[in-house]
Each structure stands twice: as C-alpha cells, then as structure tokens.
Amino acid sequence: MNGYRLAVDIGASSGRVMAGRTDGDELDLIEVHRFRNSATLKAGHYCWDVDYLFNEIKYGIKTSCEMGFKPVSIGINTWAVDFVLLDEQDNRLTEAVSYRDARTDGIMEEVINTYGKAALYERTGIAFQPFNTLYQLLALKKLHPKTLAKAKSFLMVPDYLHFLLTGIKTNEYTNATTTQLVNAFSKRWDEDLIAGMGLPVKLFHDLKLPGTNIGPIKAELQRELGVKLDVIIPATHDTASAIVAVPEWQTSLYISSGTWSLIGIENPFPICITKAMDDNFTNEGGINYRFRFLKNIMGLWMIQEVQRLLPEKWTYADLAVASKKTNDISTVDVDQRRFLKPDHMIEEIQAACRETGQEVPTTAGELAKCIYVSLVASYEKAIKQIEQTVERRYEKIHIIGGGSQNGQLNQMLANRTNKTVIAGPSEATAIGNFLMQCISCGEIPSLEAGRALVKNSFKVMEYKPQRSDHAYANKI
Incomplete structure (x- = not known):
C-alpha cells in the first residue's frame, strides 16, 4: 500500500482529520481526530475561530504520526463563501465572519437594483444568496472601508489554512466560484465585474485547480510536528469534494x-x-x-x-x-x-x-x-x-x-x-479530498x-x- 494522506474536512458544526490510503483496489479511510466548530459573536459579528481550527489541524497531524500513519500529504476543505483579508505583511486584517452574520442584510438587493439580476447571472451563473462573498465584501466596504483599503490578499477559509501551513497564498477554483466573482465561461476572476463593483482587483490570486501541489509545510512546522508532508489542494469547497465521491x-x-x-x-x-x-x-x-x-x-x-x-x-x-x-x-x-x-x-x-x-x-x-x-x-x-x-x-x-x-x-x-x-458514503467529502491528492500524485x-x-x-x-x-x- 502507498503512504497515508490526510484529508481535513471542516464543516459548520464539526471538523475531522481522516487518514487514507489505497492499494489500487480498495480505499482505507480512518478517522484520526474530530473536533467541534461553531461561529461565535466577536466585536458584533458572528465569526469562525480560524486560529482554533488551525491548532486542531496541527493536533490531527501529530496524532496521525503517533498512530504510525506517517502521512505524506494533506489537503483541507471547508464550507464556501467565507474569507479573510491579509495586509502587506500577510497579517490578518479581518476575522473570518460567518455567512450567517447579518452584516449583508440588504446588500444583495442593492446589487440587483443597480447592476441587474440577469446581467450578473449571465456572467457568473451563481445563485442569489444574501451571504455570497460578493455581498460580504461590499458589506465590508460599506462598514469598514479603511480595512478594505489596507488589504493586499483575499483568501477563503481553506486557502488561509493552507497558507498557514505553507506560507503560500492561493485561491482554489471550486471555492472561488461561490464568491459570485468568477466568470462561468472564462473560469477566471471576472476583473471587469470586480472593478465594476468598486472592489480592488489586486486582492485576488490566480486560481489553482484541485490536485495542485503547492509544496511542503513550513520548516518550523516540520520541526514542531515531526513530519514533512506536501500540501495538495483538494476541491476546497466541501460540496465539490463530496461530489468527487x-x-x-x-x-x-x-x-x-x-x-x-x-x-x-x-x-x-x-x-x-x-x-x-x-x-x-x-x-x-x-x-x-x-x-x-x-x-x-x-x-x-x-x-x-x-x-x-x-x-x-x-x-x-x-x-x-x-x-x-x-x-x-x-x-x-x-x-x-x-x-x-x-x-x-x-x-x-x-x-x-x-x-x-x-x-x-x-x-x-x-x-x-x-x-x-x-x-x-x-x-x-x-x-x-x-x-x-x-x-x-x-x-x-x-x-x-x-x-x-x-x-x-x-x-x-x-x-x-x-x-x-x-x-x-457518509464521509464523501473526506473521500473526495483524499482522491484528489491521490490523482495528483498518480496513485489513481x-x-x-x-x-x-x-x-x-x-x-x-x-x-x-x-x-x-x-x-x-x-x-x-
């Protein structure tokens, strides 16, 4: 059998670190670590604790090593639409505000009235949900324009967790499409749309496809965790990973x-x-x-x-x-x-x-x-x-x-x-995450x-x- 690969699947109520491997005929998937997740009120907004989530991921990596799995790669998927912004020194400027937060109330309706519903749908193909990233960014622009002006990088939640592991900033394609800012036909950030909404185009990184190996975890993490493993981007949107399975x-x-x-x-x-x-x-x-x-x-x-x-x-x-x-x-x-x-x-x-x-x-x-x-x-x-x-x-x-x-x-x-x-299967998301890591490395x-x-x-x-x-x- 090949070495184990870690699939980190984080949902709105819980997360899990799964260790998987395959002999080419069957897939073996074992739960290594499970943890709770929830959005809590912070400075007037419901936010995800991304620092806590990262610590739980590190604990899962350590546990997998203690269990003798010797992992060789890892990939992380979460829910869609939510994000953080980083400044020029890669410090986090914003909390990861939850899509259930009320800050977007009325924003979607304003966009529809000014831009036009059909015009937006024909470009992006994305359904109109009040929590879409587009409306979250416009709410931030309205409530905290100075914060948006300082921002240099836009990272969705799994992008940010991958960044904490590697120091490399990427935007993954499947999750990016949920922002309502990717053109459905060019399959790239719609820069004309972004600029037309009064948002800075410079925030967004080139889109990476599932299966992209972005390199090993940082040297300090290798020392801390006692293992060197590559980060292979899965379909970071949990539903996209689930559909793989x-x-x-x-x-x-x-x-x-x-x-x-x-x-x-x-x-x-x-x-x-x-x-x-x-x-x-x-x-x-x-x-x-x-x-x-x-x-x-x-x-x-x-x-x-x-x-x-x-x-x-x-x-x-x-x-x-x-x-x-x-x-x-x-x-x-x-x-x-x-x-x-x-x-x-x-x-x-x-x-x-x-x-x-x-x-x-x-x-x-x-x-x-x-x-x-x-x-x-x-x-x-x-x-x-x-x-x-x-x-x-x-x-x-x-x-x-x-x-x-x-x-x-x-x-x-x-x-x-x-x-x-x-x-x-009930663990379809983790399975799909694991499959993309294996496909990337040629095991499947x-x-x-x-x-x-x-x-x-x-x-x-x-x-x-x-x-x-x-x-x-x-x-x-």
Missing part, C-alpha cells in the same frame, strides 16, 4: 446532505438561462471544469438547532424515531431567510406554522416531522425544476454526507418522489478510476419507494 454521477441526481442540502447534477457546462436564474439554481465549479448545477436548500441546520434548544437531551437518531411515530403535521418553506439564523429556531418554526393557519408543532417528534416533511417537499420541488430545465428524468437520487445516515428522511424522499434513493489514474474505487470500498443503502410508512433499506 459520487460513483453514479451520470445516472442520478445527488444530494450532499449536511448542515445544508445541496441538490443537483454534474454538468459539462454552465446553465445560465432565465429559468435556472428564476428557480435560483447555481453553477458552481467542479473537478475537471465540470459544473455543479444545484440548488442550495436549508438542510439539517434546522434539526441541529432544534436538537440544541430542546430541554431534554435528544440525539438525531432519537428525533428520527420520534418523528416516525408522529403523524404528518404542518410544513414550512425551509428556504425562507427567516430560518437562516433565527434567535430561536423552535419558536421560528412555530411562528411560521401559526402565520399560515396550520397546526403548531410542540413535541420533539412533531418538530422533527415538520422539518423532515418540509425538507422532502423542498427536495421534490428542486428535483422537478432540474428535470424540467435539462429535459431529462432521473430514476435515482444519490445522497452523500452525514445526512445520508438518516434512514427516516431517505425513505420519505423515496416515497415522495417515487425514485430509488441510494445513501452513502483518473477521476473515473477514483469513483470506481469508491464504489468498491464503501457499502451504500438503497431505499425503494413504498406506500408503507415503515422504512426499510437493503445493503447493496
């Missing part, structure tokens, strides 16, 4: 299910037509310049918040069981901005039901059932929109990520859409070979449409 990409829709639910297809070209814009679909960059034509749906964030707020201790499995025992209750529009970061998720759900004259969920089971039914309704709507846009029907839905383990939700989706749901010859390796290495669950309320799954 979808083995049946040509025959199925996918849902990358976690805090957010990203539902879509992999496409060889961007779809920047009016219907796609009106349905708020995005064209995010993928591996080998493929596009992830997808819709961003609120996802399991709502159930995470409900679990956190319930007075008793409930696991996600407990909530799924309780919801299964509960009759269908009210539904809410999970894509409403009110659920992005409410003061109290349970009260917000109840208020939404009350406002629409529906029964108000009160028990844990009722709240979970409301969320699950509402998510499935949103999934079904998005699936129909995709099929109408590309004029094709898909028979399967492949769910990857942590949410793929929710059998209750998977069966409900199969029943509602009358499609077969294939669930797994191609993306197709990597996907075949995933299919050989991980069991998935299959959920068939059925009328019964009793969920079942078959291993395949």
